[in-house]
Amino acid sequence: MVERSTIYEVARRSGVSTATVSRVMDNGTGFSSATRDRVLAVANELGWVPSGSARGLARRRTGIVGLLFPDFAGEAEQESPLYVDQVIRGAERAAATAGNAVLIAATRSASGRDLAFSVASKVDGLVVMARSLTDQDLATIGQNVPVVALANRPEPASDLDRVGADNRGGTRALVDHLVDQHRCRDLVFVGGPQRSPDSMERFAGFREAMRGAGLHVRQHPDACGGFTEPGGARAVAELLEQRRLPDAIVCGNDEMAIGALGVLKRAKIKVPADVAVTGFDDIAATRHLAPPLTTVRQPMYELGQCAVKTVLARVTERSAKPHEVVLSTELVVRRSCGCRVRTQPTDNSDQKGNAA
Amino acid sequence: MVERSTIYEVARRSGVSTATVSRVMDNGTGFSSATRDRVLAVANELGWVPSGSARGLARRRTGIVGLLFPDFAGEAEQESPLYVDQVIRGAERAAATAGNAVLIAATRSASGRDLAFSVASKVDGLVVMARSLTDQDLATIGQNVPVVALANRPEPASDLDRVGADNRGGTRALVDHLVDQHRCRDLVFVGGPQRSPDSMERFAGFREAMRGAGLHVRQHPDACGGFTEPGGARAVAELLEQRRLPDAIVCGNDEMAIGALGVLKRAKIKVPADVAVTGFDDIAATRHLAPPLTTVRQPMYELGQCAVKTVLARVTERSAKPHEVVLSTELVVRRSCGCRVRTQPTDNSDQKGNAA
DNA sequence: TTGTACGCGTTATCAC
DNA sequence: GTGATAACGCGTACAA
Numbered sequence: 013m014v015e016r017s018t019i020y021e022v023a024r025r026s027g028v029s030t031a032t033v034s035r036v037m038d039n040g041t042g043f044s045s046a047t048r049d050r051v052l053a054v055a056n057e058l059g060w061v062p063s064g065s066a067r068g069l070a071r072r073r074t075g076i077v078g079l080l081f082p083d084f085a086g087e088a089e090q091e092s093p094l095y096v097d098q099v100i101r102g103a104e105r106a107a108a109t110a111g112n113a114v115l116i117a118a119t120r121s122a123s124g125r126d127l128a129f130s131v132a133s134k135v136d137g138l139v140v141m142a143r144s145l146t147d148q149d150l151a152t153i154g155q156n157v158p159v160v161a162l163a164n165r166p167e168p169a170s171d172l173d174r175v176g177a178d179n180r181g182g183t184r185a186l187v188d189h190l191v192d193q194h195r196c197r198d199l200v201f202v203g204g205p206q207r208s209p210d211s212m213e214r215f216a217g218f219r220e221a222m223r224g225a226g227l228h229v230r231q232h233p234d235a236c237g238g239f240t241e242p243g244g245a246r247a248v249a250e251l252l253e254q255r256r257l258p259d260a261i262v263c264g265n266d267e268m269a270i271g272a273l274g275v276l277k278r279a280k281i282k283v284p285a286d287v288a289v290t291g292f293d294d295i296a297a298t299r300h301l302a303p304p305l306t307t308v309r310q311p312m313y314e315l316g317q318c319a320v321k322t323v324l325a326r327v328t329e330r331s332a333k334p335h336e337v338v339l340s341t342e343l344v345v346r347r348s349c350g351c352r353v354r355t356q357p358t359d360n361s362d363q364k365g366n367a368a
Numbered sequence: 369m370v371e372r373s374t375i376y377e378v379a380r381r382s383g384v385s386t387a388t389v390s391r392v393m394d395n396g397t398g399f400s401s402a403t404r405d406r407v408l409a410v411a412n413e414l415g416w417v418p419s420g421s422a423r424g425l426a427r428r429r430t431g432i433v434g435l436l437f438p439d440f441a442g443e444a445e446q447e448s449p450l451y452v453d454q455v456i457r458g459a460e461r462a463a464a465t466a467g468n469a470v471l472i473a474a475t476r477s478a479s480g481r482d483l484a485f486s487v488a489s490k491v492d493g494l495v496v497m498a499r500s501l502t503d504q505d506l507a508t509i510g511q512n513v514p515v516v517a518l519a520n521r522p523e524p525a526s527d528l529d530r531v532g533a534d535n536r537g538g539t540r541a542l543v544d545h546l547v548d549q550h551r552c553r554d555l556v557f558v559g560g561p562q563r564s565p566d567s568m569e570r571f572a573g574f575r576e577a578m579r580g581a582g583l584h585v586r587q588h589p590d591a592c593g594g595f596t597e598p599g600g601a602r603a604v605a606e607l608l609e610q611r612r613l614p615d616a617i618v619c620g621n622d623e624m625a626i627g628a629l630g631v632l633k634r635a636k637i638k639v640p641a642d643v644a645v646t647g648f649d650d651i652a653a654t655r656h657l658a659p660p661l662t663t664v665r666q667p668m669y670e671l672g673q674c675a676v677k678t679v680l681a682r683v684t685e686r687s688a689k690p691h692e693v694v695l696s697t698e699l700v701v702r703r704s705c706g707c708r709v710r711t712q713p714t715d716n717s718d719q720k721g722n723a724a
Numbered sequence: 725t726t727g728t729a730c731g732c733g734t735t736a737t738c739a740c
Numbered sequence: 741g742t743g744a745t746a747a748c749g750c751g752t753a754c755a756a
Contacts, residue, residue, distance in 0.1 A: 016512050018733055029743045034735060043741060059511030064490030065430060066733030068421030069748045075486060076471065094652070097453035104474055113473045113487050115432065118460055130431060131469050134420030155415030156372050270656070296450070297653045300626070374749055385727045390751055399725065422749035425732045 017058045026054040037062050073327075076115050077320055078135035079103050080128055082144040083118030094295055095312045096141070099162065102316025103139060110324055112136075119144045132157050137323035139316075142209055158326040160335075162319045163209055173326060173335045175319045179210055179292075182308035182341030183217030184224075186290055187262065189306075189343060191225045194288060194350045196259035202247045202272070203233030204264040211239070211264050214292060218262060237268040244268025245275045252279055257287055260349075266291035266298050269305055273348070277302075284350040294344050303347035311339050373414045382410040393418050429683075432471050433676055434491035435459050436484055438500040439474030450651055451668045452497070455518065458672025459495060466680055468492075475500050488513050493679035495672075498565055514682040516691075518675045519565055529682060529691040531675045535566055535648075538664035538697030539573030540580075542646055543618065545662075545699060547581045550644060550706045552615035558603045558628070559589030560620045567595070567620050570648060574618060593624040600624025601631045608635055613643055616705070622647035622654050625661055629704070633658075640706040650700050659703035667695050 068074040142163030160173035190196040204211035222229040237243035263269040269291030294309035424430040498519035516529035560567035578585040593599035619625035625647030650665035
């Protein structure tokens with residue numbers, strides 16, 4: 013590892029020109045099987061691999077797709093949410109299928125700006141998760157690199173490709189279930205951060221369902237839990253202080269629901285007997301809670317996959333009109349809404365990992 | 369985005385040479401603030417960023433560190449284990465601090481070989497998690513790129529840098545706790561995959577502690593759960609069929625412990641009253657189990673961080689002797705071992721100021 | 725302070 | 741089938 017070997021050395025040692033070496037490494041044609049074997053042998057002996065930089069420069073393609081996700085480390089809010097991991101996995105999977113690798117970086121409006129641009133300069137295409145970049149910067153980068161936004165924006169802000177999940181519909185299905193199956197009438201919505209597109213979409217779905225059922229809805233979420241477990245706990249604690257106990261507490265995500273469950277248990281309020289509690293996301297822990305949490309599954313893995321596929325398609329096919337895809341969400345009924353479903357701690361053995 | 373703009377265009381438009389543009393983008397010196405502003409303005413207008421490939425070629429550094437992790441998708445075993453995510457996060461963090469990004473790829477001995485080499489060709493240094501590459505390939509790649517192995521190998525196989533966690537010591541501490549505090553005498557060990565270095569290390573720790581306590585130990589794990597939840601369930605189910613109920617079931621990881629808890633509950637066997645159960649890893653769900661799981665925390669995040677720091681150091685300082693660092697693990701005592709610790713589902717609410 | 729020109733390691737287009 | 745050789749886009753002595 014003293015010096016990285018180059019194509020020149022391989023060419024010299026195998027007695028051919030660099031052009032031939034290049035051809036061989038390209039798995040193309042235009043050489044005898046004898047020379048191929050010779051070249052391959054030398055390359056292997058030297059442990060040589062074509063330089064990614066040089067190759068990228070010549071081919072004008074790096075074989076890398078970038079993924080920017082929001083970084084909340086060290087913030088009051090919490091560390092980066094768990095669903096990011098799923099997105100990363102899905103992205104990796106889709107990229108690998110096409111022979112690409114994924115370049116990841118956590119960025120936030122301010123801090124990661126440089127990093128974001130640096131990543132953009134190294135990739136063929138870029139997937140940007142919500143809240144990891146300002147719209148401004150997003151647009152700038154979009155000028156030079158194919159970008160797909162991974163988010164649930166209320167309004168398609170730009171002419172970029174976009175993929176997201178049906179947050180609104182999922183929440184609607186959830187609330188409908190609560191109202192129809194469990195005769196809930198007084199529902200409370202615990203929202204996330206004020207400006208979170210996800211939170212807004214989910215609340216919108218909440219309102220739609222409530223209005224559809226002829227129920228009264230407030231203009232804003234009844235409480236704000238910032239999408240965190242402590243936040244959810246706090247929100248419900250305040251509710252309790254006001255001696256308010258609704259039929260159901262609809263939390264904007266699972267983490268807040270976990271917090272809610274905690275304070276309710278300590279207050280000796282039974283779930284779901286006294287009050288129903290629901291979440292959103294279907295993170296891993298939901299199955300193991302007491303009671304298991306009714307929630308809405310977001311196809312994070314598939315979102316990552318789809319985003320990468322989309323951006324990869326855009327790399328080769330720079331057509332005109334922006335692509336937009338919305339993946340559907342799925343109501344996951346467990347115990348916390350009042351349903352009497354059988355708990356199956358090991359039922360996921362065939363649920364995942366086969367999205368080949 | 370019709371054509372990616374280049375340094376030439378920026379130079380032309382701002383009326384300077386490419387050298388000057390290069391200097392400006394390098395944040396270096398050697399130009400008047402007037403020209404700098406002009407160049408920056410043009411660059412911004414065009415949304416131009418220096419090409420990563422060209423820059424990497426010229427500088428002989430890409431600003432990318434690679435991370436290879438094992439891919440078990442589609443296998444009987446399960447999808448890639450969750451701790452990988454933490455490692456990725458830690459790696460990203462450490463890399464970002466140094467202005468680098470992380471290129472990830474899931475690989476396995478056979479399938480991902482090409483991808484692995486492709487990644488290797490694009491990075492300044494490479495972190496390789498256990499079981500994602502054959503020793504053979506690892507060595508080959510190590511010839512041309514700084515590599516650090518992230519694993520817990522019984523024996524330092526090569527002359528590569530290595531970072532790992534003290535699996536053995538962690539298990540020892542766990543078993544000591546079980547024996548000393550809870551007077552367990554008949555302990556059963558549920559192992560992971562046969563050839564897993566992690567599983568082997570943990571079992572080694574198990575044996576050491578047992579021998580130290582003058583207890584009888586078998587040569588091999590009493591059962592194999594393949595590190596999966598269903599696997600753990602199966603292992604314990606078999607135990608039960610043999611009408612065997614030990615004092616404690618020491619699981620090689622948390623997932624198997626979750627499976628174990630499930631079948632025990634269905635068999636009406638009380639944990640920890642009738643039998644103690646422990647895990648390893650301290651994944652997120654452990655806190656929410658009934659009972660909360662006593663386990664050993666592995667500093668996955670820190671491992672990822674440390675590995676990247678190590679490899680980054682090696683990039684600039686190609687010294688001779690291989691570096692080796694072992695991070696310590698931590699016994700996390702909860703309810704499932706028999707301890708009467710207070711369960712605090714939201715105990716992290718005061719961890720970050722709640723002066724609401 | 726600024727410009728010229730060569731080199732970085734590959735690929736791709738010609739010729740042969 | 742194979743070999744010169746010109747890009748590819750940028751960094752960086754060396755000059756000016």
